[in-house]
Amino acid sequence: MAVSKFKEALNSGKFLVTCEIGPPKGTDLTQMLHHVDLLKYRVDALNVTDHQSSVMRFPSLGGCLSVKEKGGEPVLQMTCRDRNRLALQADLMLAHTRGINNVLCLTGDSVIVGDHKGAKGVFDLDSVQLLRAVRQMEAGKDMAGNDLEGGVSFCAGAVVTPEATPIEPQLIKFEKKVEAGAEFFQTQAIYDLERFAKFMEYARQFPVKILAGIVLLTSVGMAKFINANIPGIVVPQDLIDELANAGRGRALHKGIEIAGRMIAALKKDAICDGVHIMAIGKEEVVPEILAKAGL
Amino acid sequence: MRSITKRKTLDEIQQYLKGFDHVYILGCGTCTTMTRTGGKDQVLEMRDYLEGLEKTITGWTVIPIACDEMTEVAMKENERPIRNAGCVLVMACALGVHRISTYTNNPVIPALDTLFIGLEEKPGHFREVCIQCGQCVLGETAGICPVSECNKGLLNGPCGGTNDGKCEVDKEKDCAWTLIYRRLKLQGRLDLMRKYHPPKNYQTAPRPKSVRIRTSEENQDGSV
Structure with missing residues (x-):
């Protein structure tokens, strides 16, 4: 079976860059396709989000098909929030037949944080079980143990939150994901490089590749919002001060500089295997971030 | 174990009672008394509210345990005022509503939403x-x-x-x-x-779930 291009990149030992693409709310794909064109040859893979923050959008699988059609390397983000085990397996098979060979297995946010608050959260599986389902299907069996006529093949990844408090429960789950067959991890956003380096000292003992999550800061307000509302992410005060002192209308520029600087530092000291850039609506500036990072 | 309930909005109750001029009210002396959603005080408040809407309350009672089979006796005792009403408004949990529905041919209308089966952690605090x-x-x-x-x-x-x-x-x-x-x-x-926990079996007892306790004679043949 075909080895995914992303898997080849993971095994190459080079410093990897992946980036997140957010499908639109609606069927006008113009902007998403523009972002795909802008980034497909600049990064090793493009993750397509799955109803991010439980907000209903164009599907991840549809976005991945577009990435594929345009010659890019997609990572199918798959949450357990909206599909039971039948639907998840069916989508994995569809993805495989269309050349989508990378999957990121996530639990998914609660329905309550999104825009369809009365919906039924499924969570028939969790992220660890989904990873195992992928591996079982690769072995030619569905989750009920029935033979598949034609299997699947995926480079499977998962997520970890290196700055969560308390950290030990997250690390136990991280290890369960490794045991379940995760080959790579894209982390939740990190800003404190020293703390992240400590996490990496621990993570290095496992045979997985770690891509540090880089979330672009666009304003002081956004940084404060993250600290107040987003679990497991801490924007240190010195970065907030840096954004505040950037001058009127210059915060985004400063955010790009900070992201580029962090990526360069991670690469220079070979702290991790790569980065996963989440520009959240500002995909347009990812090439600038990469330029600042010297990539 | 307690059945934890919340009263429906008065607007919703009013909608359900549209077209019914005569109403009989039933409360429950157990869970909904404890959660203050269907005890005597709340039944009387509901009576006053409905009378304010020009409805005739043919009677009311608080059944000791509305989900219990003794409910049949309590309803027999109040047969006439229940029959004189166009409907029965029930301020018990859904289990009580079910039980009461089996003992009257009148429409039975729940005044409460049943939220969960829970514990009272401290007075007034219930948790699923x-x-x-x-x-x-x-x-x-x-x-x-x-x-x-x-x-x-x-x-x-x-x-x-x-x-x-x-x-x-x-x-x-x-x-x-x-x-x-x-x-x-x-x-x-x-x-x-x-330890890895495999996906849960959500069909251990397919819905609607039921259990029948078998007699010792039935078990003699080896059946479970």
């Missing part, structure tokens, strides 16, 4: 601790249920949404998996958290 999933995992989760107390019912540890031991759904709510982690650690049994 069991969703009757049919596959108890409490022995491996330090007595804290991830199926009912985790918003996502996760079996293999916390999601990334938890922070400082709180849940992503509600900052006031404890993360079930952090509680499980802390208690297992205290018990020196953290290895249980490392």
Whole structure:
């Protein structure tokens, strides 16, 4: 079976860059396709989000098909929030037949944080079980143990939150994901490089590749919002001060500089295997971030 | 065990009662008395409210345990005023509504929504601790249920949404998996958290669930 291009990149030992693409709310794909064109040859893979923050959008699988059609390397983000085990397996098979060979297995946010608050959260599986389902299907069996006529093949990844408090429960789950067959991890956003380096000292003992999550800061307000509302992410005060002192209308520029600087530092000291850039609506500036990072 | 209820909005109740001029009200002396949603005081308040809407209340009573089969006796005693009403407004949980429905041909209208089966942690504080999933995992989760107390019912540890031991759904709510982690650690049994839990069987007893206790004669032939 075909080895995914992303898997080849993971095994190459080079410093990897992946980036997140957010499908639109609606069927006008113009902007998403523009972002795909802008980034497909600049990064090793493009993750397509799955109803991010439980907000209903164009599907991840549809976005991945577009990435594929345009010659890019997609990572199918798959949450357990909206599909039971039948639907998840069916989508994995569809993805495989269309050349989508990378999957990121996530639990998914609660329905309550999104825009369809009365919906039924499924969570028939969790992220660890989904990873195992992928591996079982690769072995030619569905989750009920029935033979598949034609299997699947995926480079499977998962997520970890290196700055969560308390950290030990997250690390136990991280290890369960490794045991379940995760080959790579894209982390939740990190800003404190020293703390992240400590996490990496621990993570290095496992045979997985770690891509540090880089979330672009666009304003002081956004940084404060993250600290107040987003679990497991801490924007240190010195970065907030840096954004505040950037001058009127210059915060985004400063955010790009900070992201580029962090990526360069991670690469220079070979702290991790790569980065996963989440520009959240500002995909347009990812090439600038990469330029600042010297990539 | 308590059936925890919440009163429907008065607007909703009024909608349900549209076209019924004569109403009989039934409360319950057990769970809804304790949650102050269907005890004597709330039944009388409902009577006053409905009379204010120009409805005739043909009678009211608070049945000791509305879900119990003795409810039939209580309803027989009040047969005439119940029959004189166009409908019965029930201020018991859904179990009571079911029971009452079997003893009258009149339309039965719930005044309450049944939220969950829970424990009273301290006076006035009720918490859902069991969703009757049919596959108890409490022995491996330090007595804290991830199926009912985790918003996502996760079996293999916390999601990334938890922070400082709180849940992503509600900052006031404890993360079930952090509680499980802390208690297992205290018990020196953290290895249980490392154990892989396969996907749950959600069809242990397909809905609608039912159980029949068999007599000893029935069991003699080896049946379970």
